[in-house]
Amino acid sequence: PAGESVAILDQQPGRSISLFYRRLLAQIPHGIYLRGPMVEDATLSMCASMLEADKALLGFDLENARTVVSFGAPLFDGWGTPGRMMQLAESRRKNGRPAIFQIETRQSRTALQADSWIPVKPGTEGTLALGLAHVLLGEKLCDAGRLRSLASDFTGSGSNAFHDVAARFTPEKVSAITGVSVERIQSIARCMANDTPTIVLGAGDPAGGPLRPEDNLAIASLNFLLGSISQKGGIIARRKLPGLTESQPGAPPAHQIQEVPDRSIRVLLLDGAESGHALPWSLIERKLADEKALVVSFSPFAAGLSRHAEIVLPSPAFLESWQDVPAPFHSPVETFSLSAPLLTPPPGPAEPLEIIRQIAGALGVALDAEGLSFPDHLKAHVETLYTSGRGSVFTPSDSKTIPVKELDSADKLWEALREGGCWVDEETNPATPSRFSFFGNSGITAQRMISLAEEQATHHPAAGTDSPLALMPFGWRGTTGSGQLSPLMTKVYQESGLRSLSNHALVSPETGKARGMINNEVATVQTDAGSFQVLVRYDASVMPDVLLVAIGPDGAAMNSGSTADASEFLSICLAEDGRSWRVTPAMVTKRTA
Numbered sequence: 001p002a003g004e005s006v007a008i009l010d011q012q013p014g015r016s017i018s019l020f021y022r023r024l025l026a027q028i029p030h031g032i033y034l035r036g037p038m039v040e041d042a043t044l045s046m047c048a049s050m051l052e053a054d055k056a057l058l059g060f061d062l063e064n065a066r067t068v069v070s071f072g073a074p075l076f077d078g079w080g081t082p083g084r085m086m087q088l089a090e091s092r093r094k095n096g097r098p099a100i101f102q103i104e105t106r107q108s109r110t111a112l113q114a115d116s117w118i119p120v121k122p123g124t125e126g127t128l129a130l131g132l133a134h135v136l137l138g139e140k141l142c143d144a145g146r147l148r149s150l151a152s153d154f155t156g157s158g159s160n161a162f163h164d165v166a167a168r169f170t171p172e173k174v175s176a177i178t179g180v181s182v183e184r185i186q187s188i189a190r191c192m193a194n195d196t197p198t199i200v201l202g203a204g205d206p207a208g209g210p211l212r213p214e215d216n217l218a219i220a221s222l223n224f225l226l227g228s229i230s231q232k233g234g235i236i237a238r239r240k241l242p243g244l245t246e247s248q249p250g251a252p253p254a255h256q257i258q259e260v261p262d263r264s265i266r267v268l269l270l271d272g273a274e275s276g277h278a279l280p281w282s283l284i285e286r287k288l289a290d291e292k293a294l295v296v297s298f299s300p301f302a303a304g305l306s307r308h309a310e311i312v313l314p315s316p317a318f319l320e321s322w323q324d325v326p327a328p329f330h331s332p333v334e335t336f337s338l339s340a341p342l343l344t345p346p347p348g349p350a351e352p353l354e355i356i357r358q359i360a361g362a363l364g365v366a367l368d369a370e371g372l373s374f375p376d377h378l379k380a381h382v383e384t385l386y387t388s389g390r391g392s393v394f395t396p397s398d399s400k401t402i403p404v405k406e407l408d409s410a411d412k413l414w415e416a417l418r419e420g421g422c423w424v425d426e427e428t429n430p431a432t433p434s435r436f437s438f439f440g441n442s443g444i445t446a447q448r449m450i451s452l453a454e455e456q457a458t459h460h461p462a463a464g465t466d467s468p469l470a471l472m473p474f475g476w477r478g479t480t481g482s483g484q485l486s487p488l489m490t491k492v493y494q495e496s497g498l499r500s501l502s503n504h505a506l507v508s509p510e511t512g513k514a515r516g517m518i519n520n521e522v523a524t525v526q527t528d529a530g531s532f533q534v535l536v537r538y539d540a541s542v543m544p545d546v547l548l549v550a551i552g553p554d555g556a557a558m559n560s561g562s563t564a565d566a567s568e569f570l571s572i573c574l575a576e577d578g579r580s581w582r583v584t585p586a587m588v589t590k591r592t593a
Contacts (some may be wrong), residue, residue, distance in 0.1 A: 004266040005030040011275035014326040022251040027365040037210040041329040046220040056237040059332035064233035071202035072104040078477030107541035122470040123583040124178040126215030131174030133166040141193035162438040197233030207475030207551035208582040243384035272299030278481040280570035320345040334425040386410035391425040468585035475551035500550035505534035508542040526589040530572040
């Protein structure tokens with residue numbers, strides 16, 4: 001039907017299979033390539049959209065930063081890659097740098113390890129970022145002349161000047177909304193400006209979903225104010241991977257799934273790879289045209305999103321097939337490595353590439369001229385890397401790094417990657433600062449930013465037993481809502497209690513007692529979208545009038561009956577507009593003694 005689409009949801013974009021998905025969709029009328037909401041990479045994506053030059057791939061130069069201001073990013077609990085973050089933690093132990101300011105409502109593991117934890121009222125991160133911008137500009141802690149020369153909308157007539165927007169967010173006004181004292185707002189801004197280079201980044205909780213676009217813009221803007229873009233120790237551009245980022249001419253761009261119109265998808269194909277972040281099924285369901293829309297999953301497990309599919313076409317599980325591993329989102333340089341199969345898959349599973357080739361054949365369209373197997377396709381990619389002469393390959397078996405130009409052949413590079421090596425591109429010198437726009441390229445207006453304060457002033461009514469609690473889901477990257485869980489991780493949830501199951505709710509003792517919630521007893525949480533039973537746990541670190549609910553693994557990954565369905569709980573958190581589930585007004589409507 002007119003206006004309805006065929007879509008593929010790829011939660012790990014940037015892989016080789018992602019190129020084939022986009023090639024197929026390029027030849028299908030109304031084909032849409034979908035990705036999950038931007039959570040970890042939201043700041044980099046927003047910074048790239050604000051630049052007026054060609055949109056570059058950006059990365060964080062954490063190793064050379066002196067200050068990192070994190071709005072909710074779980075830096076020491078699954079964010080990024082383990083090796084890099086362990087090295088960063090070791091650098092902090094030895095050198096005390098970078099200093100880390102963690103701004104988030106929950107006292108997370110990262111908050112406990114940061115130099116300073118700044119608890120904020122739920123959903124007020126963007127307002128605090130604009131309050132910091134106000135101090136930076138008001139106390140002349142950033143170079144206003146540089147900003148005027150690079151950004152046409154920094155100052156000017158009318159209501160679209162960023163300087164005028166920030167001027168409205170005085171520390172006193174921001175303090176009343178966020179719960180952060182005036183003195184602390186001023187102190188953080190001064191530390192950001194005086195101990196540079198500084199990186200400011202934001203990320204939603206793995207279970208709580210993305211920050212709002214307005215919050216991301218406010219956070220990203222601080223990097224431009226501080227001159228951290230294209231600066232060593234800040235946010236720097238990286239070159240694209242040779243030959244591997246090209247797609248079919250006219251291929252559809254990637255859209256975040258929450259941006260797609262409701263009731264617009266007739267056929268949805270789900271790639272089996274998970275992002276490590278929760279994605280409510282109710283968000284996907286509202287995008288489907290009707291109850292007859294077809295959902296097909298390529299997955300080795302009937303868990304997670306696959307449990308909602310009409311058809312599950314089994315694909316090889318982890319370590320049963322060849323996979324390529326693109327650069328992490330935060331990397332300042334491109335990397336490429338391979339995951340080689342160690343196990344033989346049982347009869348039946350098919351590679352996603354073979355499935356979409358069959359779909360293309362049935363539709364009478366050409367997917368690729370070569371018809372290579374997936375391993376041969378990866379070999380062709382590696383040959384392109386070798387031909388480029390760029391970068392080096394690190395081999396963990398002997399801890400050696402060899403420039404690609406010194407290798408005898410592409411086969412030698414393939415062999416090194418197959419044995420666990422990693423190709424790493426050369427670092428590039430930071431480019432000359434480019435012109436940018438605070439509002440021109442983001443689709444967010446200055447007036448929309450100004451309205452943040454007014455909305456949030458009314459969003460946080462005076463505390464009282466008759467007012468809603470701020471319901472916030474939280475979890476851990478890689479396990480939240482996942483059905484692909486190792487046996488060891490199930491023990492962390494089921495036996496040791498080191499991590500909470502999906503129905504455990506944390507509340508401060510004062511709030512719990514005032515609301516009649518009993519420690520270690522069951523309560524029913526009610527939102528406009530439904531209700532859910534939770535096991536109440538008192539926790540003195542939780543802010544007043546906040547209810548934190550853990551989102552553990554999918555029940556299919558655990559012993560039968562050991563945990564609630566995470567997707568079911570997230571469905572009652574989804575906002576009416578279907579774009580967010582981070583903070584939801586909720587009441588405790590029923591309690592059991």
